[in-house]
Amino acid sequence: MKFFIVHAHPEPNSFNSALTRYAKEVLHTIGHEVIISDLYAMQFNPVSDRRNFTSHKEQKYYNQQSEEMYATQIDGFAPDIKAEMEKLEWCDVLIFQFPLWWFGLPAILKGWVDRVFAMGKIYGGGRFYDNGVFQGKKAMLSLTTGGGLTMYTEIGINGEIRTILYPINHGIFRFVGFDVLPPFIVWGASRIGDERRQAYLEEYKQRLLTINATPPIVYPSLKDFDENFQLKQS
């Protein structure tokens, strides 16, 4: 299998980095292929604008989706975006490795999505959710949090982690067709000792080794919705 890890942490010796390095090692050992986009190391530019494209359909008014559809037709995406699109096409499994910042993706990773997931190429024309471009592929979040698990339960002060990650799992991964696996979460990463970290690495290893046996999160299907994209009343 082919794994694509998009890694977003500014410190090369962080626990996030340890998780990515260990994943690569574990997956190689059992014969899988791994590509890593280390966004900080690549100095990836996360700002979506005209620089996404090598030429433009319209000079006066910047309509991003319109430019994306044009670039899809003429193969006009900037080289840094095109490289990431090719990795997405190549992979069977996409993993985002990141620290949860402000209950979401670090900007460098959010902007990777903003720029790479272009209309025309990655979605559009009815290709979304279970009819999405990446149907049959799997995606998974692997993240670290500042706060402990109890803060992220149904009765926790930060709200349920499932709800916090919904815009990413459903709105990004599922939107473009991925089967979304339950997230791997390291709770309170900066406040745990080496022993607990080692246990987390082993837990992550097991998650990676059993990825094909892991049931994806269940979301409704396009066919369950009416012409206004509302759930059909049964």
Added chain:
Amino acid sequence: MKFFIVHAHPEPNSFNSALTRYAKEVLHTIGHEVIISDLYAMQFNPVSDRRNFTSHKEQKYYNQQSEEMYATQIDGFAPDIKAEMEKLEWCDVLIFQFPLWWFGLPAILKGWVDRVFAMGKIYGGGRFYDNGVFQGKKAMLSLTTGGGLTMYTEIGINGEIRTILYPINHGIFRFVGFDVLPPFIVWGASRIGDERRQAYLEEYKQRLLTINATPPIVYPSLKDFDENFQLKQS
């Protein structure tokens, strides 16, 4: 009153820009002060890293929160961050104006939060949620969506807009103490005509003029939680 609008759209003639310009005009007319951070025009850098600081506590290992606390002590934030912190302190009302990209903030705006909302200065030491630094100030999202309203209801295919915005409204605004006003939302912005856009501008005007009479979203209080940050059982 003092309004601070953080504006994130790459096209200066977009409807997002029209909303920000109109807000400034309306608010000036009735004697309010307005500061706008137009992030694309400012070429704001959204990547949070060592460049957030003018000097560093630790050279070998980059611990962002530790550097933020150090910078708070020694007044060591980079000028672009410090300028935004001063606007936050100055304002009574904070507004984010943006197009909803991948069910979240555009990266340039997410990174504005990642970099400016620094531990020590903006939160930390028990100062969060209703004990947050910005208690008494108001904050509001003003956004445009690609899809129509029916896609964002409880039975809509994208999920409820309240859930999608929860990580921003609760996880960013409320976390640092703001009273969070209901969002102002332009549905399917690119697919509506001039007449509907004009009606939206008028609707936005009314929202701005009645901001003091608008009840904030109700969230639980710190005092409702136990020592594990879980809701006390009554």
